[in-house]
Structures are given as structure tokens and as C-alpha cells.
Amino acid sequence: MHTDQDFKAHQRAMWAGGDYHAFATASLWDFGPLLVEATGIAPGQRVLDVAAGTGNVAIRAAEAGADVIASDLTPENFSAGRREAEAHGVEIEWVEADAEALPFDDDAFDVVTSSVGAIFAPHHQAVADELLRVCRPGGTIGMIAIVPDGAVIDMFDIITRYAKESVLGEQTPIEWGREEHVRELFGDRAELTFKRRSFNPSPLADVDLFKRYHPVVRMLYAELADEPERIDALNRDLDAMAARWHDDAQRVLVIVARKRG
Numbered sequence: 001m002h003t004d005q006d007f008k009a010h011q012r013a014m015w016a017g018g019d020y021h022a023f024a025t026a027s028l029w030d031f032g033p034l035l036v037e038a039t040g041i042a043p044g045q046r047v048l049d050v051a052a053g054t055g056n057v058a059i060r061a062a063e064a065g066a067d068v069i070a071s072d073l074t075p076e077n078f079s080a081g082r083r084e085a086e087a088h089g090v091e092i093e094w095v096e097a098d099a100e101a102l103p104f105d106d107d108a109f110d111v112v113t114s115s116v117g118a119i120f121a122p123h124h125q126a127v128a129d130e131l132l133r134v135c136r137p138g139g140t141i142g143m144i145a146i147v148p149d150g151a152v153i154d155m156f157d158i159i160t161r162y163a164k165e166s167v168l169g170e171q172t173p174i175e176w177g178r179e180e181h182v183r184e185l186f187g188d189r190a191e192l193t194f195k196r197r198s199f200n201p202s203p204l205a206d207v208d209l210f211k212r213y214h215p216v217v218r219m220l221y222a223e224l225a226d227e228p229e230r231i232d233a234l235n236r237d238l239d240a241m242a243a244r245w246h247d248d249a250q251r252v253l254v255i256v257a258r259k260r261g
């Protein structure tokens, strides 16, 4: 994979596979209310959720009374998000967008959120610049990142060992879990606060959920379809990972950035 365009096309095809909505509702659906609370989303606010998936944050922000746009590189998942929003009785606008080049005006939103989403874009500085650009002065950016000491690191290791093409990009998403990295990206343009949250047992400990639904894991199985021995090895590695996760917490970093006026 050579160009940035190729990488993003591969990412989009990957996240469109499996059944992300089934995975999300059974695992990290509660990241939504966590981020809505951390950013203090209030009725009437204009909210942009970046790399929104199927709306775990966007739907909760709309339920809190905000006017919400959900954006993502992978519009294939929007129909599941639309159905979920309808079931919750809220309306959301869904827009295809790369977190590194958001199709929105400067200062357009009161709150910009991204739950384990924008961290997957390969150029971290471009993401931070875009989140800041579309947020109004005095507005709030809220992100959930994966911390480098969390159990999910095992999953990244497995992905790296089995994937045929690079999945994690030029800069690993894990870097967003280091406070110094985030401080460097936002510089003095925002006032930053960080909180760590643990989930134990991890909501991600159910390995069958990964095997059945997770887009990245489904892609690994598809790529190895003609290599039964590698599939056996992958199964063993995933099972060993799950056994460890039952005794370990899933740790995330909640980042809140208040854009300076």
C-alpha cells in the first residue's frame, strides 16, 4: 500500500466489513454517555462527532438535546446508525468525512467529539488541527483514546502480526493514549484535562464478539482464508488474549480540550 489514498481506501473497506454495529452495541456503546458527560453537551449546542461509527456518542448527544452531525470515513455503517437513531427517536445528520480534512467551516461547532475514532487516522497533527479548526473559540473537544498500558495492546499486536497490509498507519493510534503526545499536538491552542477510566472486566473481553463481528478481525480471517494453519494460530492467539483480558482492566484516556478564544 503506497499512497495515503490507498491506505484510507483500505481502512474504509476494512471498517465496512464484519458487523461494526453489533460489535459496538455489545462492547463500547457506553463510551457514548461517558464522552457526552465529559464534554458537558447541553440542549441546543451544535455537536460534531468525528469517526462516529454507528453513533454511540452522536445518538446520546442528540438525546441530550444537541443538534448533531455524525461524520465518518466509512458511510457503509451509516444505515445501522440511522436505524439506531430512529429507534431512539432522534435525528442526526450523517456525513462522509476524513478526520484529517473535515468538510465543515471554521468555528462551526460548540463541541467536537471522537470516541476511539479519529485516533485511527494516520496523521495525528492533521487530526488535532482539524478538530480545533471546526470548534468555536471557547468550545470543547472530547476524545476517548486507548492507553499504551491497556490490555487492548494485545489486540494491536495480533493485528500487526497477521494483517497482510498495514492497518495501523504511519503513526500508531496508541500514541493518542500518551498525555505528552496529546499536549504536543494541541500545543497552547487548548486547555487540556485528562482522565483515566477503567472497565474491569473489560467490555472487550468477549473474544467471540471479536471473532464474529469486529471489522478488523473479520478482515484477518478473510485474508487468511486459504491458510488453515495460520487461522488456527490466530484462533489460539485470540483465545490466549481473551484469557488474559478477563483478569485485566480495559483502560482508556478521556481527553477534554477547551479551545482558547
Ligand SMILES: C[S@@+](CC[C@H](N)C(=O)[O-])C[C@H]1O[C@@H](n2cnc3c(N)ncnc32)[C@H](O)[C@@H]1O
Pocket (backbone or CB within 6 Å): 008, 011, 012, 015, 024, 028, 031, 050, 051, 052, 053, 054, 055, 056, 071, 072, 073, 074, 097, 098, 099, 100, 114, 115, 116, 117, 118, 120, 121, 122
Ligand atoms: C473503533 S471505530 C469507533 C467508532 C465509534 N466512534 C465508536 O466509538 O463506536 C473506528 C472508526 O474510525 C473510523 N475511521 C478510521 N479512519 C478514519 C479517518 N481517517 N477519518 C474518519 N473516520 C475514520 C472508522 O470508519 C470507524 O468507524
